[in-house]
Amino acid sequence: MRPYQRRDFLRASAASMAALSASPAARAAAEPRPSRKVTSANDSLNVAVVGVRGRGMDHVRGFLGQKDQGVRITAVCDVDENVVGNAMKAIESADGSAPRLVRDVRELLDDPEINIISVATPNHWHSLMGIWACQAGKDAYVEKPVSHNVWEGRQLVEAARKYDRIVQCGTQCRSHKGIQDAMEFLRSGKLGTVYMAKGLCYKPRGSIGQGKLQPVPEGLDYDLWTGPAEFHKPGDASVYNPNILHYNWHWVWNTGNGDLGNQGIHQMDLARWGIGKDEFPKAVQSAGGRYGYEDDGETANTQTVNFEYDDVLLQFEVRGLPSNDEMGIKIGDIFFGTEGILTITSYTDWQTYFGHKMEPGPKGSGGGDHYANFIEAVRTRDRSTLNAEIEQGHLSSAFCHLGNIALRLGRKLHIDPATESFVDDSEANAMLRRDYRAPYVVPDQV
Template sequence: MSNKTRRDVLKTAAITTATTLVAPAFVRGQNLNSKIRVAVVGMGGRSNAHGASLVELEKESTAGVEFAGVCDCDEAKRKAAEKFWGDRSGHAIKTYDDMRRVLDDTSIDAVTFATPNHWHSLNVIWGCQAGKDVYVEKPGSHNISEGRKMLEAARKYDRIVQHGTQCRSSTNIVEGIKKLHEGVIGDVYFARGIAYKIRGNLGKHAPRPVPAGLDWNAWCGPAPVHEFSNFQHRRWHWIWDFGNGEIGNQGVHQMDILRWGLKLDTHPIQASAVGTNYMQEKVHQSSAQTPGVLSTSIKWASGQMIEFEVRDWYTNAEAGFRDKYPFVQKDFPVGAIFLGTEGTMIIPDYSSYYTFLGRKREEGPNAFEEGSPISNLPHFRNWLEAVRSRRREDLSAEIEQGHMSSALCHLANIAYRLDRTVNFDPQAETFIDDAEADALLTRPDRKGFTVPKEV
């Protein structure tokens, strides 16, 4: 694998191909009615939703999409995905062992990334630089600085980039947020999100040889190369170098809903957080680093504020979550709560909302779907429709929204790690006279996988 950065390669190529990098292949050289050829990078858990959505969209004549390829740096996963998705789709699926080969393939128009968090921003940047449209899993960034670079790349190369916060494509939740904005519960003065998910023993770091067929260097990518273990490879959500804890895993969905409902289109000015990793450290004695319990308060210049709470073990529910209004994972209370001058609204899953009016909490407008499904298919359909229209405003979760919502999770984690309140400059995206906090806005560069200062 070359240590030459993606930007170095593209800088050279841009001399002769700059005019072709502003549009995907199906716009550049083919009929606008031809199929959009999509490859999926990363064969982890979320890739199942990516692949299943593309298979379903292939059946829709109006979607005009072809599930063209899969990529993973793990040979076993790659081969399994080739067979599985080939069987599901009924046609051959091309495989790639390096995402850069996907990006160099001019027959690929768009790429979806189901990689670990530490890769997300560089995925988007490289994809945009290569002239591909992009769908990236949540959170869009591993840190705030990289989130900004991701957004800059989407703008510079005029790419259609969708963020994987699928609630934005739920018809019911869109309806609920519209009613919230119209005043169904009066003036909304406060919002709170929770993600209470029992995690159990996450395991210990026990170094072992890298399995045959896995390119561990590529898997680590822009993060430091850790000594391999099954814990490092499979429990990355709970390791600071790779993940962002539960607030960045599940919580980003609810953070996004809170921002959306409160019409918060700027960064906050202050964040505080306290927490503990008691269950993992003291009871399970695992190697998990991120907090299992986290309580966060975030404030905006307007005076608006939100609270967010994470728990990882046995707990009571709130607002009827789990017990009356089950989440897609039935044992876990997860959701968003809005308090207004005339009532309350709850969003307890990915596809419903409920309102309760007045002191007696009389049932107001609501909408739900049985089974609390995740709006994966509508979210991918929306992305591909925008790829055709070339209008980023058509996207349900355009990457700027992803950057803003992911940043809330990062601010909460920074406040927790420093064990104090932090004051943030929303325009500069830096902390105010706080070098210690600023150091957590980014991470050290790694040769060959550097997130560029200029995209």
């Protein structure tokens, strides 16, 4: 196996630009183009992984683990040549040959040999890439949160429905047996009436410091990285803040959603699943801020959110500074019933306690394979078998966005669940979507 070299990326980038110049995928609004049909369980499924520095490496490992199910990673896409080496080497080591390397995802949309687009980019790209994949006749695995704002998440759901695509959200806890068993226990009534759920994200988050604008380095396509968002210096693609790439984009509103939409969405998803709510709440209120330091970050490191229903309360709390735990939990969920409580203490484990003395009750543990669940649904064309179908991903992502909107406005917001919008509040409704930078625009009509 030869080592990955920079000229591989440059060669791929040149080919990509040449193809795009004559390709309909270069347009912002993609037209549906049929992918190669999979007609039997023996047909291979070809995957393109987009974004491979961080979470994308889990996608690489996850889909390589489906090799016995006829899955192959045939393409890698990333805007930064400096981060693709590990993914290329891992795939070549597993398959014996290197995958195709491209810089621009739009080239992959026109490739009929690609069946699946796996999106592990920063949040601000998730919905648009998912929509483009659906329009191109491809199935998609989209990392959490599936959106950067409420409106585009619903647009992604609409695209999945219109083009009859299989789209999975990367909230992998839904495929873990331990968590599935915990949800079954909550439905059994043994806790009595569940009147409150609380999601906890007590994850240490220190200062990210302060960076300075610098010339964009060789090998990074900063225009593509920015995509629908705004440049660090508005209108200027020649300079960027290196302190914001490649992880600290989570902590600025332009590209991220704070820990509520980073780690927290996993626990938000389980809290909403546990109380059985598949619709928006009637009201949301949030308080908090970025305390303890001054840095390039904008999102909260300390935050409480309350989501109101007529019959149950959903609470969420983010603590990024030193903190105690609750019931031994720093990242997890607590469900409160009239007879006892159920705690989710990790991605796989749960425990119950009963009565005022909190006597330990039934518990459980167990993992699962979220990628295998997705591949099975792709083969059967049955989205009902998905453990984290895109509608569920949209709802849980939207709850994070609602909490952040309430925080930024500093007041209680009333919601119309039927329209997924705020009641008589133009200021809040304006924050349900963003201004998109052309040509990277989520369309009104998908």
